[in-house]
Amino acid sequence: MPLHLYIKPNEKLIIGDAVVVNGPRSTTMTMLSRTPILREKHILTEEQADTPLKRLQYLIQAILLSDGSDLPAREAYDAAALMLSERAPALRAGLAEAQNHLEAARYYKALQAIRTLRNAYPHD
Amino acid sequence: MTTEVVLSAALRNNLLSLQRTQSNIDKAQQILSTGLRVSSALDNPQNFFASQSLKNRSSDLSRMLDGIGQSIQTIKAADAGVTALTKLVDQADSLVQSAREAITDGQVQASVTGNTKLSGVQNLTTLSGIADTDAIEFVIKNKDGVQLTLSSASVSIANNDSIDQLISKINDITDNTGSTSATNGEELIKAELDSEGRLRITALHGNTINITFNSSTGTAGGGTDQALASALGFSNIAKVTTTGAATSAVEFTAIPTLKLESGVFYTATTGTLSSASTLLTATRTTDGGATARFATATTSEIDITVNDRTTVSIAFDATTTVQHIVDGINTNPSLNKLLKASYDETTGKLSIEAASSEVSTVRIAVDESAGNTAVADFDFGVDTQFAAGGAGGTEGENFVFATAAATLARLESDYDTVLQQIDQLVLDSNYRGVNLLNGDDLTTFMNEDRSNKLVTKGQVLSSAGLAIEDADFSTLTKIESSQSEVLAAKETLRGFGSTIANSLSIIQTRQEFSTSLIQFLNEGSDKLVAADQNEEGAKLLALQTRQQLGVTALSLAAQSQQSVLRLF
Structure with missing residues (x-):
C-alpha cells in the first residue's frame, strides 16, 4: 500500500538510511516500497533525550531506523x-x-x- | 601521538546531564536522611534562620519548663507539709480542749487521800485521836444533785478494828435508794490504802461525797472531831463548818470536778429565773416559791477561802445582786488567779470553777460579824443552807476539788511533744533547698528571658512562727490563751495553704500554656524546614530511574544513527 506524504518547504526527513531535504517549495511524494521514514519534527537527537520517556523514544527511533536490526538498542529498550x-x-x-x-x-x-x-506525562 | 580519549559533544552532554542527576540524587538522599528540606542556611536562608529562631525559643522554654516543674514539686511538698501541720495543730487543739475539760469538768472522780500512813495498823483505837465508837459519816449526792439513800450513812470504829476492817466497812456501803433491802444496791464508795499506805476514799460514778468526822467524845465540831480527822490523815482538808456557834461539824465535801455549781436561782415569779442583776434576797429555792435563798444583815459577807490560805470576803447586803458575787470573785486580784465565777441566766446556775490546777480546797461560807442572822443557800454541795449567827459567826462548806494535776501534767507533756513535731516537720519540708514552711521564698520564672516571674512567699510555720507557746496548763486563763494561740495557728495555716494553692494553680496554668507554646514553636519550625518524606522519596526514585536510563543511553550514544542524526 503506497504512502502519500506532504512535505513542507525545506523540511528534512529520513528515508531509509538517507537524510533528504526538500527544496524551497512544498511537495508531495508517494512511497511505493516499505522503508523507515521519519519527519524532521518527530526526530529526537540524543541531546534532546533528557527524560526517561524521551530516552525510550530515542531507543525506539534507533530500532525503527535500523529496521529492527539494532539489537543492543532493543536490549537497552527492553531493560x-x-x-x-x-x-x-x-x-x-x-x-x-x-x-x-x-x-x-x-x-x-x-x-x-x-x-x-x-x-500524557510531559515531565517523565 | 596522543592517547587521550576525545569525548564527542553528545557524550559530553550526557556526562553533564548524569552529573546533574547525581547531584540531585545526593541532595534528595540528604533530605530523606535528615528529614529536612532546609538543612543549612544555603538551602533557604530565610526559612532556615526563622526556623532556627523558633527552635531556640522552644528549647529555652523547655529549660524554663523544667524549672516550673520543680517549682510545682516544691509547692506540692509545702502543701503536704501544711496538711500534716494542720493535723498536728488539730491534735494540739484537742489536747488544749482536754486540758480545759480536765480543769473545769474534771473528768475525774471525787477522791481524797489522807496524809498519814495507816497500813499495818491492827487496832485503830490505839492511835491518838481515835476512840471506840468514833464514827465517820457519809452523805452522797449523784451528778443530778439528788441525795442517795445509803445502806449505812455512818461507819463506826470499834475497839480492835484494824485499818483493813475500817476499809471493808466503808466499802460495804451501798446505794439503797428506792429499795427496801439494805444490801442489794451498787457500791458507792471505794476505800483503799494507796502505795504509801495512806487512806484514800473515792466516790464512784462521779458522785459528790461529804464526809463528817464525829468523835464519840467531846462536842460536835470540837477538838476531838478534829483529832479523829487528823488521826486518819485528813487534818488538812476536814474543817469545821461553823464558827461562833454551838452546832458545828468537822467535815469536807469532795466533788468530782473543779467546778462548783449552784442550785437553780428561781424568783418569786413562776417560770422566771433570776437574771444577773437580780438581788440575792429576791432569789428563791423553788420556782415561784416563797423561800428566799439569801437573807442578809447589813454587816454580812460571803467568805471564800481557797486552799485554806486565801480568804476573800465579799460584801453581802440587801443591795447585793448575783452579778456582784460574780464580780467579787472575778475582780479580786488574789482570787481571780485561782477561781472564775460565772452566772448562766438560761440555767439560773452560779458556777465557781478553778482557774488554776493549784486549787484543791475551797470553803464557801456566810459571815455575819454583828451577830445578826445571815443565810446563804447556794446549794453547791450537800449542805443546803448556811446560816451564820452570833458575833463573828460563820457557816460554810469545805469543798475538796478533784485533782487534775496529773492529767494536766500529761497533757502538757503531750502538747510539748506535738510542738516539737511541728518544728521538726517544718525543717523536714525542705525541697531542693527551698523550704516554704520555714520562710524561704520560691521564685518561679515564667518566660525564657526570666523577665516574668512569680514569687511564692514562704512563711515560718514552726511553733515559734505560729506563735504557739510551750504548754502551761496551770490556770484556766493560760489554757484559754493556748487555745486562742492554736486557733490563730490554724487560721495561719489555712491562709498559707490557700496562698500556696493559688500559686500552684497559677504555675500549673502557666506550665500548660508553655507546653502548648513549645509545641506550636516546634511545629512552626518544622513546617519551615521539614521535608515531605513521600514527595522526597518519589523524587529520589525518579532521579535514580533517570540516572540508570542515562547510563544506558551513554552506551548507545556512540552507535548507529549518530551520523544520520547529526544532520538534525
Missing part, C-alpha cells in the same frame, strides 16, 4: 521499559502497548505509542 514500568505504574499500560507493537515489528506504531505517553 529500560521494564525498569520504568516497575517504578512508574502509571506508565505501564502505555509501555505495554508500545511493547506489543515492537514485538510485532510495527516500530512506527511503537514510536507513536511512546509519543502519546509523552503527551
Whole structure:
C-alpha cells in the first residue's frame, strides 16, 4: 500500500538510511516500497533525550531506523521499559502497548505509542 | 601521538546531564536522611534562620519548663507539709480542749487521800485521836444533785478494828435508794490504802461525797472531831463548818470536778429565773416559791477561802445582786488567779470553777460579824443552807476539788511533744533547698528571658512562727490563751495553704500554656524546614530511574544513527 506524504518547504526527513531535504517549495511524494521514514519534527537527537520517556523514544527511533536490526538498542529498550514500568505504574499500560507493537515489528506504531505517553506525562 | 580519549559533544552532554542527576540524587538522599528540606542556611536562608529562631525559643522554654516543674514539686511538698501541720495543730487543739475539760469538768472522780500512813495498823483505837465508837459519816449526792439513800450513812470504829476492817466497812456501803433491802444496791464508795499506805476514799460514778468526822467524845465540831480527822490523815482538808456557834461539824465535801455549781436561782415569779442583776434576797429555792435563798444583815459577807490560805470576803447586803458575787470573785486580784465565777441566766446556775490546777480546797461560807442572822443557800454541795449567827459567826462548806494535776501534767507533756513535731516537720519540708514552711521564698520564672516571674512567699510555720507557746496548763486563763494561740495557728495555716494553692494553680496554668507554646514553636519550625518524606522519596526514585536510563543511553550514544542524526 503506497504512502502519500506532504512535505513542507525545506523540511528534512529520513528515508531509509538517507537524510533528504526538500527544496524551497512544498511537495508531495508517494512511497511505493516499505522503508523507515521519519519527519524532521518527530526526530529526537540524543541531546534532546533528557527524560526517561524521551530516552525510550530515542531507543525506539534507533530500532525503527535500523529496521529492527539494532539489537543492543532493543536490549537497552527492553531493560529500560521494564525498569520504568516497575517504578512508574502509571506508565505501564502505555509501555505495554508500545511493547506489543515492537514485538510485532510495527516500530512506527511503537514510536507513536511512546509519543502519546509523552503527551500524557510531559515531565517523565 | 596522543592517547587521550576525545569525548564527542553528545557524550559530553550526557556526562553533564548524569552529573546533574547525581547531584540531585545526593541532595534528595540528604533530605530523606535528615528529614529536612532546609538543612543549612544555603538551602533557604530565610526559612532556615526563622526556623532556627523558633527552635531556640522552644528549647529555652523547655529549660524554663523544667524549672516550673520543680517549682510545682516544691509547692506540692509545702502543701503536704501544711496538711500534716494542720493535723498536728488539730491534735494540739484537742489536747488544749482536754486540758480545759480536765480543769473545769474534771473528768475525774471525787477522791481524797489522807496524809498519814495507816497500813499495818491492827487496832485503830490505839492511835491518838481515835476512840471506840468514833464514827465517820457519809452523805452522797449523784451528778443530778439528788441525795442517795445509803445502806449505812455512818461507819463506826470499834475497839480492835484494824485499818483493813475500817476499809471493808466503808466499802460495804451501798446505794439503797428506792429499795427496801439494805444490801442489794451498787457500791458507792471505794476505800483503799494507796502505795504509801495512806487512806484514800473515792466516790464512784462521779458522785459528790461529804464526809463528817464525829468523835464519840467531846462536842460536835470540837477538838476531838478534829483529832479523829487528823488521826486518819485528813487534818488538812476536814474543817469545821461553823464558827461562833454551838452546832458545828468537822467535815469536807469532795466533788468530782473543779467546778462548783449552784442550785437553780428561781424568783418569786413562776417560770422566771433570776437574771444577773437580780438581788440575792429576791432569789428563791423553788420556782415561784416563797423561800428566799439569801437573807442578809447589813454587816454580812460571803467568805471564800481557797486552799485554806486565801480568804476573800465579799460584801453581802440587801443591795447585793448575783452579778456582784460574780464580780467579787472575778475582780479580786488574789482570787481571780485561782477561781472564775460565772452566772448562766438560761440555767439560773452560779458556777465557781478553778482557774488554776493549784486549787484543791475551797470553803464557801456566810459571815455575819454583828451577830445578826445571815443565810446563804447556794446549794453547791450537800449542805443546803448556811446560816451564820452570833458575833463573828460563820457557816460554810469545805469543798475538796478533784485533782487534775496529773492529767494536766500529761497533757502538757503531750502538747510539748506535738510542738516539737511541728518544728521538726517544718525543717523536714525542705525541697531542693527551698523550704516554704520555714520562710524561704520560691521564685518561679515564667518566660525564657526570666523577665516574668512569680514569687511564692514562704512563711515560718514552726511553733515559734505560729506563735504557739510551750504548754502551761496551770490556770484556766493560760489554757484559754493556748487555745486562742492554736486557733490563730490554724487560721495561719489555712491562709498559707490557700496562698500556696493559688500559686500552684497559677504555675500549673502557666506550665500548660508553655507546653502548648513549645509545641506550636516546634511545629512552626518544622513546617519551615521539614521535608515531605513521600514527595522526597518519589523524587529520589525518579532521579535514580533517570540516572540508570542515562547510563544506558551513554552506551548507545556512540552507535548507529549518530551520523544520520547529526544532520538534525
